[in-house]
Amino acid sequence: MVATRVIERNSLKETKAAEGLIFTTPLLNQSHPFFTRFREKYNENATFYGAEGFDAMKTLYSAVSVCGNSPDCIYSRYQNRSFDGALGSVRFDEKGIATYPIGFKIVRDGTFEDYQV
Numbered sequence: 001m002v003a004t005r006v007i008e009r010n011s012l013k014e015t016k017a018a019e020g021l022i023f024t025t026p027l028l029n030q031s032h033p034f035f036t037r038f039r040e041k042y043n044e045n046a047t048f049y050g051a052e053g054f055d056a057m058k059t060l061y062s063a064v065s066v067c068g069n070s071p072d073c074i075y076s077r078y079q080n081r082s083f084d085g086a087l088g089s090v091r092f093d094e095k096g097i098a099t100y101p102i103g104f105k106i107v108r109d110g111t112f113e114d115y116q117v
Contacts, residue, residue, distance in 0.1 A: 008048065008105065008112060018107045022115055026051070027088055027101040034086040051086035058085065 007023045026048050028035070034054045038046035046054075059078070067073030078096035082089065087100040106115040 013107050013110050013112055019109075021107045022104055023106075024102050025105050025112075027103045029084065029086055029088040032084075032086045046086075048087075055085035055087050055090060059083070 007021070008025055012018050012021075028048065028051055032051075034051060035046055038044075038050060060074075063074045063077035067077060075096060078092045078098075080092065080094055082091040084090075090098050090100045092098050104115040104117055105112045107113075
């Protein structure tokens, strides 16, 4: 069985039927300060969604700080650029579409483990 990154939830790893499930997941930059601060504040680990939201707001804030409310300027700040964030090394292509490193995990014995292809 194969799935995508949205499947990585604690309730899934506790489900017997999920045993052996292989899925894609972002290779998060766990050394990024976002993860440390999140753990300190909430006493739990941040998820991919938290990292993605953090990076999205950080890049948007940066663009709006430079561009104000100019949509064309903001769009240009997302074209052919890259930065290191909580998601790792994020690159925006000429259309502003983001890509970042992806890996695999497997559900094994009620845990999510890295999986090498």
